[in-house]
Amino acid sequence: MANGTKSSTDKRNDFIEFKVCSKCKRKYPSTSDYFYKNKYGKMGLDSWCKNCKSNYDKKRHEVYRYGISLNKVNLIINEQENRCAICGQHFDIIYNNKDKITVRSPRVDHNHKTGNIRGILCNRCNIFLGMIKDNPLILIKAVKYLYDEKKRF
Numbered sequence: 001m002a003n004g005t006k007s008s009t010d011k012r013n014d015f016i017e018f019k020v021c022s023k024c025k026r027k028y029p030s031t032s033d034y035f036y037k038n039k040y041g042k043m044g045l046d047s048w049c050k051n052c053k054s055n056y057d058k059k060r061h062e063v064y065r066y067g068i069s070l071n072k073v074n075l076i077i078n079e080q081e082n083r084c085a086i087c088g089q090h091f092d093i094i095y096n097n098k099d100k101i102t103v104r105s106p107r108v109d110h111n112h113k114t115g116n117i118r119g120i121l122c123n124r125c126n127i128f129l130g131m132i133k134d135n136p137l138i139l140i141k142a143v144k145y146l147y148d149e150k151k152r153f
Helices: 010-016 049-067 070-079 121-131 136-147
Strands: 018-020 028-029 035-037 043-049 094-095 100-103 106-110 117-122
Touching: 035 049, 035 100, 049 106, 070 106, 070 117, 106 121, 117 121
Parallel strands: none
Antiparallel strands: 018 028, 035 043, 094 100, 106 117
8 A cells, every 4th residue: 555554354364373294395384284383493383294194104004004115005006006905995986975075095904814905996995904813714705695485574
């Protein structure tokens, strides 16, 4: 403005502070919508944005829990053509289930006795194996049940 005062829109913009993520170098509003709270951090916020922090935590979890790097997980996913090793569903497929849109996110499947990684599964198949306690005999009985017409009512 001519007299040196700011317009009302300029005043509103003065209150929005921005912060640059030290990991991805992107600029975000300095709010807990974009950064986790951290009482030791500048402005009381973490130095990494939530997206970078989430990606880092996923990588660290895979390495810690299964002794496998994210690169190895991605290599297995590529070998499986980006599909679940059991049902064959593509991991990028988005499906609508009772108005809830979901992506079949990949899960590392491992043998609970040996710790060896068997492959990458969608969440449903991973839960399924957990429900049957990784017991192939239950699977055989389930297949037999599905095909046994004599037990139908």
